[in-house]
Amino acid sequence: DQQVKQNSPSLSVQEGRISILNCDYTNSMFDYFLWYKKYPAEGPTFLISISSIKDKNEDGRFTVFLNKSAKHLSLHIVPSQPGDSAVYFCAARSSIKAAGNKLTFGGGTRVLVKP
Amino acid sequence: GAGVSQTPSNKVTEKGKYVELRCDPISGHTALYWYRQSLGQGPEFLIYFQGTGAADDSGLPNDRFFAVRPEGSVSTLKIQRTERGDSAVYLCASSPTGQSSYNEQFFGPGTRLTVL
Numbered sequence: 001d002q003q004v005k006q007n008s009p010s011l012s013v014q015e016g017r018i019s020i021l022n023c024d025y026t027n028s029m030f031d032y033f034l035w036y037k038k039y040p041a042e043g044p045t046f047l048i049s050i051s052s053i054k055d056k057n058e059d060g061r062f063t064v065f066l067n068k069s070a071k072h073l074s075l076h077i078v079p080s081q082p083g084d085s086a087v088y089f090c091a092a093r094s095s096i097k098a099a100g101n102k103l104t105f106g107g108g109t110r111v112l113v114k115p
Numbered sequence: 116g117a118g119v120s121q122t123p124s125n126k127v128t129e130k131g132k133y134v135e136l137r138c139d140p141i142s143g144h145t146a147l148y149w150y151r152q153s154l155g156q157g158p159e160f161l162i163y164f165q166g167t168g169a170a171d172d173s174g175l176p177n178d179r180f181f182a183v184r185p186e187g188s189v190s191t192l193k194i195q196r197t198e199r200g201d202s203a204v205y206l207c208a209s210s211p212t213g214q215s216s217y218n219e220q221f222f223g224p225g226t227r228l229t230v231l
Contacts, residue, residue: 004157034219043119043206043222044158089157100170101146101210101218105157 003027004092006106014114019077021109023090026071031095034103035064035075038087047088048075052095080113087111117141119223121207127229128197136192136226140209147190148220149182150206158206164190197230204228 005024013019021035031052036044050057050064050073057064063076077084087110091103120139128134140147145166150158160174164184172182179197184190194201204227208220 006157036222041224043208043224045222046219049219091157100163100165101212101220102148102160102163102171102174103150103158103220104160105150107155107157 001026002107003030004090004104004106006088006090006109008109009107010110010112012112012114013080015082016079019075019080019084019111019113021075021077021088021090021111023073023075023106024071025073025092027092027094027104028071029094029096030092030104032093033064033066033073034091034093035062036089036091036105037084038089038108044089077111080111082113082115085111085113119207119209119221121205121223121226123226124224125227125229127231129231130197130199132197132230134194134197134228136194136205136228138190138192138207138209138223140188140190140207141221142188144209144211144221145187146210146212146218146220147184148208148210149190149192150208152204152206152225154203161192161205194228197228199230202228202230 034049035047038044087108090106147164149161152158163171167187179195204225206225208222210218
């Protein structure tokens with residue numbers, strides 16, 4: 001039972017255009033969401049996050065939108081750059097204290113930015 | 116400062132053997148996590164330490180898997196009687212605290228385990 005889903009395994013976009021990555025979740029106890037970026041042979045690196053009390057968070061070229069009623073979030077990258085080519089993971093944290101800070105990840109979306 | 120380090124970076128072993136994977140978290144981070152990433156999938160939670168104690172080991176797949184963090188810093192993930200299905204990248208992450216705070220987790224580069 002996948003609680004976090006990224007339904008698009010891959011995305012190809014032209015340099016300078018917008019990349020939109022989508023993520024859906026099923027667990028209503030999730031209260032904090034993160035996006036991680038991963039290059040081959042490296043660990044995931046944190047990109048941006050959003051608390052469930054917000055619907056938007058922006059950091060430079062990266063914006064995350066959260067729609068709680070739809071249990072959906074998206075990551076917008078604009079403008080896309082060739083260095084953004086990587087696998088992007090959506091992750092969520094439960095508000096249940098006993099769960100600590102463990103993250104539940106989606107399956108990832110591979111982004112290719114073409115020059 | 117140094118990030119999370121993991122050793123070895125690659126480990127090839129034979130079915131039935133015992134392996135140990137090591138994680139050095141960022142200095143001062145009290146929370147430490149182990150995840151496993153199989154090919155084409157996202158990382159899956161295995162175990163979480165708060166200090167020296169395992170606060171949540173609900174992700175360990177079976178009793179062949181065990182992890183320790185005796186001094187609240189370095190952690191070792193131990194796998195007994197390895198099986199081919201254990202082949203994956205094992206990721207370690209740490210964060211300043213682990214409870215009720217919005218702390219990002221910092222990941223190491225992972226150990227790629229291959230069981231032949």
